[in-house]
Amino acid sequence: MVHYIHSNRILVALDCIIFGFDGEEIKLLLIKRNFEPELGKWSLMGGFLNADEDLEAAAHRILYNLTGLDNNYLEQLQTFGAVKRDPVERTISVVYYALVNSQQQDLNAIRAHNAYWISLSEKPDLIFDHDAMVEQALRQLRYKAALHAIGFELMPEKFTIPQLQKVYEAIYTKLLDRRNFSRKILSTDLLIDTGEKDTNSVTKKGKLYRLNTEKYQKYLTDYVSFFPELTLS
Amino acid sequence: MVHYIHSNRILVALDCIIFGFDGEEIKLLLIKRNFEPELGKWSLMGGFLNADEDLEAAAHRILYNLTGLDNNYLEQLQTFGAVKRDPVERTISVVYYALVNSQQQDLNAIRAHNAYWISLSEKPDLIFDHDAMVEQALRQLRYKAALHAIGFELMPEKFTIPQLQKVYEAIYTKLLDRRNFSRKILSTDLLIDTGEKDTNSVTKKGKLYRLNTEKYQKYLTDYVSFFPELTLS
DNA sequence: AGCGAATAGTGTGTATTGAACACAATTATA
DNA sequence: TATAATTGTGTTCAATACACACTATTCGCT
Numbered sequence: 001m002v003h004y005i006h007s008n009r010i011l012v013a014l015d016c017i018i019f020g021f022d023g024e025e026i027k028l029l030l031i032k033r034n035f036e037p038e039l040g041k042w043s044l045m046g047g048f049l050n051a052d053e054d055l056e057a058a059a060h061r062i063l064y065n066l067t068g069l070d071n072n073y074l075e076q077l078q079t080f081g082a083v084k085r086d087p088v089e090r091t092i093s094v095v096y097y098a099l100v101n102s103q104q105q106d107l108n109a110i111r112a113h114n115a116y117w118i119s120l121s122e123k124p125d126l127i128f129d130h131d132a133m134v135e136q137a138l139r140q141l142r143y144k145a146a147l148h149a150i151g152f153e154l155m156p157e158k159f160t161i162p163q164l165q166k167v168y169e170a171i172y173t174k175l176l177d178r179r180n181f182s183r184k185i186l187s188t189d190l191l192i193d194t195g196e197k198d199t200n201s202v203t204k205k206g207k208l209y210r211l212n213t214e215k216y217q218k219y220l221t222d223y224v225s226f227f228p229e230l231t232l233s
Numbered sequence: 234m235v236h237y238i239h240s241n242r243i244l245v246a247l248d249c250i251i252f253g254f255d256g257e258e259i260k261l262l263l264i265k266r267n268f269e270p271e272l273g274k275w276s277l278m279g280g281f282l283n284a285d286e287d288l289e290a291a292a293h294r295i296l297y298n299l300t301g302l303d304n305n306y307l308e309q310l311q312t313f314g315a316v317k318r319d320p321v322e323r324t325i326s327v328v329y330y331a332l333v334n335s336q337q338q339d340l341n342a343i344r345a346h347n348a349y350w351i352s353l354s355e356k357p358d359l360i361f362d363h364d365a366m367v368e369q370a371l372r373q374l375r376y377k378a379a380l381h382a383i384g385f386e387l388m389p390e391k392f393t394i395p396q397l398q399k400v401y402e403a404i405y406t407k408l409l410d411r412r413n414f415s416r417k418i419l420s421t422d423l424l425i426d427t428g429e430k431d432t433n434s435v436t437k438k439g440k441l442y443r444l445n446t447e448k449y450q451k452y453l454t455d456y457v458s459f460f461p462e463l464t465l466s
Numbered sequence: 467a468g469c470g471a472a473t474a475g476t477g478t479g480t481a482t483t484g485a486a487c488a489c490a491a492t493t494a495t496a
Numbered sequence: 497t498a499t500a501a502t503t504g505t506g507t508t509c510a511a512t513a514c515a516c517a518c519t520a521t522t523c524g525c526t
Contacts (some may be wrong), residue, residue, distance in 0.1 A: 415476085
């Protein structure tokens with residue numbers, strides 16, 4: 001097989017920012033490292049790109065190994081490539097972020113990796129440039145959620161409109177008007193009334209909806225300003 | 234120096250999609266390859282990441298070598314990493330896109346690289362996955378220009394409002410209303426009247442403006458829905 | 467010099483959308 | 497059965513988008 005003459009072959013890592021939602025707050029799935037390097041410190045879940053593995057496949061592998069989840073929103077964020085970013089050896093890292101609804105995750109796999117769901121407000125300092133990665137992922141999440149209807153990705157199968165509202169309020173740390181929120185969501189025609197009611201609710205039980213997945217696909221691919229009022233800064 | 238045990242060190246390439254504007258159409262700076270591999274075919278301008286070079290610096294180097302330009306809008310687009318994307322050898326490519334105002338470019342450097350400004354409508358087929366890269370860059374350009382005021386990056390130092398309108402019409406292949414466009418741009422307070430008039434114009438000479446660069450920085454970093462009406466599809 | 471063609475610039479009304487707020491309905495608990 | 501807490505629906509006002517009318521400047525032609 002022919003090769004390029006250029007000799008600078010380097011390690012390609014992947015790191016995953018995994019966002020979840022517990023009903024109140026946005027959470028991150030972080031690793032308390034029980035391996036070298038930087039043993040004992042906190043980091044993102046990551047791994048190296050294998051020789052016969054597509055980049056996208058590697059991202060799915062890493063996410064699957066940690067969470068047992070395989071069917072989530074997963075998007076490439078950016079590639080970090082400063083020379084000194086990894087003190088061990090020159091490594092560039094292709095960063096992905098995932099949105100998971102924390103329902104059918106594999107708790108054993110998570111425990112085995114020494115991973116924990118941590119609130120954004122309680123995030124510890126992370127190794128290398130992982131803090132910058134999280135910061136950028138959060139910016140991208142806010143950006144994207146204002147334009148596309150990805151808030152649903154953090155919801156369980158069935159959910160009420162007030163629950164969905166909590167996701168957006170958590171993403172933007174900003175309270176929204178119930179009445180206007182409800183009208184906006186319903187006007188998209190993305191929700192299907194299941195006929196069921198939320199049993200967890202203490203007082204009035206809200207309608208449980210599920211996502212109209214076909215229409216949702218259009219909302220993802222099309223550029224639609226979903227929440228123009230949620231501008232950043 | 235310590236190294237990772239993982240053995241899969243691979244080549245990291247960078248490819249640049251370079252957008253320009255000639256007053257009528259969006260143009261791409263493409264290479265008619267006079268070197269291997271794929272000699273004689275068209276491609277993006279690219280190169281390999283060097284050992285002691287930050288990723289961002291490599292992108293600037295490649296753009297500078299080709300155009301002589303060093304102070305342009307340059308943004309990382311995405312990293313392409315399919316196993317077979319480069320038939321010569323496994324290579325991942327970090328793709329950047331640049332917006333240049335085709336004024337003070339180094340024509341000798343461009344000629345030396347056998348590069349040409351090609352209209353989007355006349356783009357030839359490119360090697361490897363470069364077509365997909367261009368397609369995605371164009372999508373990103375449309376996305377971004379609808380939200381942020383990056384249309385200015387394709388303008389010369391001084392320009393008239395109708396000229397700026399042409400940029401947006403070229404990006405979206407869509408005609409815009411003169412009156413509303415003018416009002417919207419002026420309301421941003423991003424333009425400074427130079428007092429001069431456009432001498433090239435055949436009939437009524439328009440006012441020449443220049444960009445208020447401080448305010449412009451805010452428009453770039455802030456999320457602002459710049460042209461909500463320019464939705465994609 | 468005067469006129470028409472072409473392009474640049476300013477103004478105005480209507481329809482749509484966002485945002486604030488009032489009120490009615492449901493359910494557990496006291 | 498009243499009360500507290502939360503959900504669901506309606507209404508009004510202001511801001512913005514959008515369509516379209518009109519005026520202004522400049523060149524070239526008669």
